[in-house]
Each structure stands twice: as C-alpha cells, then as structure tokens.
Amino acid sequence: MSITLISKEGAQFLVSKPVADRIGVVRDCAYGADFWLGYAVATDDSMGITLANVTSSILSKILVWCEHYKDMEPLVDGDSNMEFPEWDMAYIGHDMNQILFVLEAADYLHIPGLLLLACKGIADVLDGRNPRGICDLLGIVMDFSHRQEVDMDKENGYWRWFLHPT
Amino acid sequence: MSSPYSDPFPLDEHDADDERPDFGHRWNEAALEDERLLHQQIEHERRKIEHERRQIEKARHHIELHQASLISKRDRLFTMRANRAPITRVSDDVLSLIFEFSADDLNPQINPCQVICSHVCHRWRTVAFRTSSLWTRFEIDSERSLSYAEQQLDEHKPFRFEVNIAPSCRDSFFDRLVWKICEFVTVQSHRLSHLQFTTCHHATKRFFSLTTYDLPALRSLAINPPFDITSFCPQGISTDQVSWNGEGIASAPVFHRFSLKDAALPSGFVALSNVTRLSLTTVDLYHGDDLVRMLCAFPRLQELHISHVRHRGVERLTVTERVCCTSLKKLYVDGEPRVMLDNLPAFVMPNLEHLILSDVSGWDSQLHLTKFFQHLDSVVRLNIFWDELGGEVVECLKGASNHAMLLLPDLHTLTVINRQHSSGLDWDSLSIRDEIFELLPQVVLERRSSRCPLERLQISPPLTKEERNLFEGHVILENIDPISV
Numbered sequence: 001m002s003i004t005l006i007s008k009e010g011a012q013f014l015v016s017k018p019v020a021d022r023i024g025v026v027r028d029c030a031y032g033a034d035f036w037l038g039y040a041v042a043t044d045d046s047m048g049i050t051l052a053n054v055t056s057s058i059l060s061k062i063l064v065w066c067e068h069y070k071d072m073e074p075l076v077d078g079d080s081n082m083e084f085p086e087w088d089m090a091y092i093g094h095d096m097n098q099i100l101f102v103l104e105a106a107d108y109l110h111i112p113g114l115l116l117l118a119c120k121g122i123a124d125v126l127d128g129r130n131p132r133g134i135c136d137l138l139g140i141v142m143d144f145s146h147r148q149e150v151d152m153d154k155e156n157g158y159w160r161w162f163l164h165p166t
Numbered sequence: 167m168s169s170p171y172s173d174p175f176p177l178d179e180h181d182a183d184d185e186r187p188d189f190g191h192r193w194n195e196a197a198l199e200d201e202r203l204l205h206q207q208i209e210h211e212r213r214k215i216e217h218e219r220r221q222i223e224k225a226r227h228h229i230e231l232h233q234a235s236l237i238s239k240r241d242r243l244f245t246m247r248a249n250r251a252p253i254t255r256v257s258d259d260v261l262s263l264i265f266e267f268s269a270d271d272l273n274p275q276i277n278p279c280q281v282i283c284s285h286v287c288h289r290w291r292t293v294a295f296r297t298s299s300l301w302t303r304f305e306i307d308s309e310r311s312l313s314y315a316e317q318q319l320d321e322h323k324p325f326r327f328e329v330n331i332a333p334s335c336r337d338s339f340f341d342r343l344v345w346k347i348c349e350f351v352t353v354q355s356h357r358l359s360h361l362q363f364t365t366c367h368h369a370t371k372r373f374f375s376l377t378t379y380d381l382p383a384l385r386s387l388a389i390n391p392p393f394d395i396t397s398f399c400p401q402g403i404s405t406d407q408v409s410w411n412g413e414g415i416a417s418a419p420v421f422h423r424f425s426l427k428d429a430a431l432p433s434g435f436v437a438l439s440n441v442t443r444l445s446l447t448t449v450d451l452y453h454g455d456d457l458v459r460m461l462c463a464f465p466r467l468q469e470l471h472i473s474h475v476r477h478r479g480v481e482r483l484t485v486t487e488r489v490c491c492t493s494l495k496k497l498y499v500d501g502e503p504r505v506m507l508d509n510l511p512a513f514v515m516p517n518l519e520h521l522i523l524s525d526v527s528g529w530d531s532q533l534h535l536t537k538f539f540q541h542l543d544s545v546v547r548l549n550i551f552w553d554e555l556g557g558e559v560v561e562c563l564k565g566a567s568n569h570a571m572l573l574l575p576d577l578h579t580l581t582v583i584n585r586q587h588s589s590g591l592d593w594d595s596l597s598i599r600d601e602i603f604e605l606l607p608q609v610v611l612e613r614r615s616s617r618c619p620l621e622r623l624q625i626s627p628p629l630t631k632e633e634r635n636l637f638e639g640h641v642i643l644e645n646i647d648p649i650s651v
Binding site for chain 2: 097100101103104107115116119120122123124126127129130131134135138139140141142143144152
C-alpha cells in the first residue's frame with residue numbers, strides 16, 4: 001500500500017507505508033480511523049493527504065529521513081543526552097533556515113525523532129554565539145530596555161565580556 | 167573622537183582680526199583708497215563664508231534627520247521581518263528543548279548557555295528561566311555552594327541534575343565537606359545524571375570509598391583534575407598516586423560515557439559494561455598491560471579517544487596480554503600512543519570503521535605507518551589533518567595502492583581538514599597542504615582500479631574551482647565544516 005502526500009504547493013509525493021508510518025499525522029489520518037471506527041480512511045491510492053503547512057522542498061527532505069528510518073522503531077521520546085548517528089548530523093547540516101523549517105514541519109507532522117534532531121542541529125549552530133549574534137542569525141528583536149540591560153549586566157558581570165564584546 | 171561633520175573650512179586665526187596689531191591705529195587711518203576697497207572685499211568674503219557655513223549647518227541637520235529616519239525605518243523593517251521569522255513560530259516547549267541541547271556541554275564554564283539564552287529577548291529569557299535543566303548544574307567546592315545546590319534542588323525538583331565536585335584537599339574543612347557531599351549525592355542520586363571531579367585523584371578515590379552509591383540515572387562521569395594540581399593537593403600527581411579504579415560506579419545501569427584526564431592508569435580497572443564512549447587524555451602508564459586491562463574493562467566500547475599516553479620509568483613498554491574490542495567503531499588517536507604502536511597485535515579492533523589520526527608522533531618510518539594500517543584493515547573512513555602526519559599518510563596510501571599491497575582495502579571516505587577552531591592555514595600548513603594536495607589525485611586514481619575505490623573526499627578549507635577539476639568524475643568531492651567533524 002502506498003499513500004500520496006500533497007505539499008503546500010500541491011506537489012504530490014507517493015510514499016510507501018513504512019515511510020508514511022514515520023509521520024505521526026499521516027499515520028493518524030490513514031490508520032487512525034481504521035483503529036477507532038473499524039475502517040481505513042486512506043485505503044485508496046488516489047486519495048491524498050494534504051499537508052498544508054509543509055512546502056515541497058521541506059517535505060522531500062523529510063521523506064529522505066523517513067526513508068532512512070523506515071525499518072526502525074519510531075522514537076517516541078528522548079532527551080538532550082541522546083547520541084545522534086553521524087548520518088543524522090550530516091543530514092541536518094548547518095543551514096539555520098533549513099533546520100528551522102525542518103523543525104517546524106517535524107513539530108507539525110509529529111515526528112519526534114526528527115524534532116529532536118532539528119533541536120540538536122539548532123543548538124549546534126548557536127553554539128559559541130553571543131546574544132547579539134543569535135539575534136542577527138535568527139531575526140530576533142532584542143527587546144530589553146536600557147535599564148533592563150544594565151540590570152542583567154549586573155547579574156552576570158563575569159560574562160559581560162562575552163555578552164557585549166567590544 | 168572627531169565628529170564626521172567637522173567644519174570643512176575652519177576660520178584662520180588671522181581672519182578674526184585683520185587690523186594687524188603691529189601696524190597700529192595711526193597707520194590704518196592713513197590708509198589709501200585701494201586699501202579701503204580691499205577691506206570691503208575682505209568683509210564681503212567673510213559674509214560669504216558665514217553664509218556658506220550656515221548652509222552647511224543646515225545640510226548637516228538635514229542629513230542627521232535623514233539618518234535618524236533611516237535607522238528607525240531599518241529597525242521597523244527588521245521588526246516586521248522578525249515577526250515573521252521562523253523562530254517565532256517555534257513553541258515554548260520546543261525552544262526549551264533547544265536550550266537543553268545547547269546546555270549539553272559537560273563543561274559549563276566554556277559554554278555559558280544559561281546566560282546567553284536569557285540575554286536574547288524577553289521570550290527567550292522567560293523560557294530559559296522555565297527550563298529547569300538549564301539551572302541544575304552545580305559546582306560544589308564549599309559548604310556554601312553545597313547548601314545552594316540542596317536549596318535549588320528542593321525548590322525546583324528537576325528531573326535530573328549535574329554536579330562538579332571541586333574542593334581542594336588543602337582546605338581545613340575538606341574531610342567534613344567530602345562527607346557532606348557524599349550524603350548529598352546519596353540522597354539525590356536517583357536524579358544525578360552527570361558527575362565531574364575537578365579535584366585531585368585521591369579526593370575522587372575518597373569520595374567513592376566513603377560509601378556505596380546507587381546511581382540509577384548517571385550517564386556520564388568526567389575526572390578532570392585542575393591544571394595547577396599542586397595548589398589543590400599536597401601530593402600533586404606523584405608517581406605513587408594511582409588514580410581511582412572505577413570502584414563504586416560499576417552498578418550504574420545507564421552509565422555510558424567516561425572521560426579520564428591527567429591520571430596514572432590503575433593496574434586493574436573495574437568492569438564498566440555499559441560504557442560506550444571512553445576518553446583517555448594525558449594518562450601515565452607504568453606497565454604496558456595496564457592499558458590493555460583498562461580497555462578490557464569496557465567490553466561494549468564503541469568510541470575511543472586516546473591522547474598523549476605517557477610512559478613512566480621506561481622508554482619502551484611491553485604488552486603481554488591482549489584485548490579484543492569487538493564493538494569499537496571509532497578510534498581517535500592523538501599525541502604519542504607509543505605503547506599501542508609498539509604492540510599492535512595486542513590491540514585487536516576487528517570492526518573498527520572510523521579512524522582519526524591527529525598529530526600522532528612516534529612513527530619510526532613509513533613502515534611503522536604501513537603496519538598500523540595493515541593491522542586496522544577494516545577502516546572505511548579515515549580523517550587526517552593538513553599536517554606532517556597527514557602528508558605521510560597520503561604518501562603511504564599512494565605507495566600501497568596497487569592490488570597486491572592495498573592498504574585499508576575497504577576505505578571509501580577520506581577526510582582532510584584543518585585544525586578545529588582555526589579559520590585558515592598558517593604558512594607551514596600551506597606548504598604541507600600543497601605537498602598533500604599534489605599526492606591526493608594520484609591516490610584517488612590509483613585506488614580507482616582497486617576492488618574498493620575511494621568514493622568520497624571531504625576537504626576543508628574548500629578547494630578552488632581549478633583544484634576541484636582534478637577530481638571531477640573520479641570521486642565525490644565534499645566541502646566539510648571541520649567543527650562538524
């Protein structure tokens with residue numbers, strides 16, 4: 001059995017059942033009703049599941065991960081002490097925008113293993129940056145008032161050189 | 167600092183008063199008509215300069231206004247974009263998870279993630295404060311820091327916490343403090359996930375010998391004595407001070423990562439069957455068999471980092487026993503692992519896949535290197551650096567690329583990188599790089615006809631287009647970030 005996934009742009013991706021099983025949302029759509037109501041919703045190949053929040057490029061990237069892990073037990077939970085295989089680290093890479101989109105999609109599609117990997121990827125890219133660098137990289141507005149900044153500097157006097165390099 | 171808008175036509179001192187004092191009033195009264203005319207012209211010029219200066223002031227004021235407006239618009243644009251930035255759509259729970267991964271570093275002094283995350287913006291600050299695992303690392307070196315840790319753990323009741331034990335045994339309250347730390351760890355052991363000792367080895371031994379701990383959540387242990395050990399311990403690292411032998415931790419069920427630094431290896435180490443990653447840095451050996459026995463204590467070892475193994479007393483250590491690391495997949499050799507190089511048959515690694523050679527000294531000749539590669543013939547990935555050893559490795563691979571004497575027959579990925587944290591190469595490295603680079607295409611071509619050709623070549627810093635052309639069609643060329651390696 002195979003399932004058609006439809007991206008935000010309308011592009012169709014035909015995936016096998018083991019690959020689709022990695023994606024929580026798809027699993028629930030396709031087999032959830034089967035479990036609860038006694039019949040399957042998406043038994044017909046021509047039926048597609050629209051993933052309105054995922055672009056084609058990100059969906060194809062996510063399917064690479066699902067394909068790689070199609071024969072393994074899905075990860076349900078994990079923590080920051082997890083060790084990721086080299087393949088995973090090479091897959092997630094260092095492109096912050098790309099990782100953020102993967103993270104967003106993994107959260108939306110409910111793929112815990114990929115979500116954790118994306119968190120690890122982001123943490124690695126942020127490593128060694130000061131707050132200003134993080135703001136510039138991620139497009140965050142530093143919304144502290146001058147008074148608050150002075151107070152925070154007092155809290156963390158030791159790290160001032162790193163937080164506000166000259 | 168001078169203003170960028172300083173006056174382009176400063177008024178000369180003499181222009182302020184053109185009635186020269188040395189001529190005097192009497193002479194000016196007797197001035198001729200043409201002199202009066204000149205006076206008028208001077209006055210006219212002065213007025214013109216004043217007029218122009220006022221124009222400049224006006225223009226400067228306008229520029230400042232435009233600049234303020236530009237900055238404000240740029241800020242508004244950044245804010246508008248920031249509102250749509252992908253990070254804003256990340257939920258607080260996921261953001262908290264990212265912080266946890268950022269704080270995974272074992273040494274918080276190098277990576278003050280807690281401080282950085284809470285200085286980015288209001289939202290990050292709030293989420294960082296709510297992420298309990300960011301605030302559960304305690305360095306205990308006094309009774310005050312111990313009571314702080316106890317208070318925090320009682321207040322926040324985190325899922326897990328980490329401790330760095332760092333009292334100096336020179337302190338008069340040392341015995342009492344160690345006893346209190348033991349009590350603290352015993353009470354909280356069910357959620358202790360990482361333990362680090364930044365103190366002398368006999369203090370570590372003391373900690374484990376005082377009582378028996380149940381450590382169901384302990385994942386990693388680092389023994390990392392301070393650099394100035396003599397100020398910590400009257401014994402320092404004396405020749406008769408052998409480090410802790412693993413006693414008291416063998417029963418920890420999820421303990422998988424162990425790091426030992428600046429230590430003399432004990433002759434018998436307690437078996438730690440769950441450990442998969444081991445790092446031995448600057449360790450002293452009295453007997454060759456100590457290293458073998460140490461490795462025997464880690465039957466499930468998957469990653470081994472050996473750096474600067476020093477011999478004590480004798481130049482050459484003989485190994486009589488043998489260790490078979492069947493699970494070992496990754497070996498990182500750094501410094502001078504003389505005992506390993508001299509006794510290769512004693513270290514059996516039949517399933518080793520990834521070998522990293524960094525700054526290894528102690529090779530007698532190419533023959534030594536060849537023997538090393540022959541011994542580790544299951545390696546499929548090899549990492550070298552743009553250094554002398556890297557040059558010798560490439561030369562060795564080139565010399566043995568024909569079918570009869572193919573070294574590392576399963577090698578499919580070769581990675582050549584510059585040192586971590588350095589953005590470029592110095593002059594010495596550049597000349598070595600040229601030498602290595604000259605040999606690389608030959609190695610790729612010669613291995614192409616072997617039963618296992620080189621598939622990937624990963625290089626950092628990136629090659630130029632001309633350099634890339636040399637490998638076109640022969641191997642997959644990848645740029646690689648040395649930090650990721």
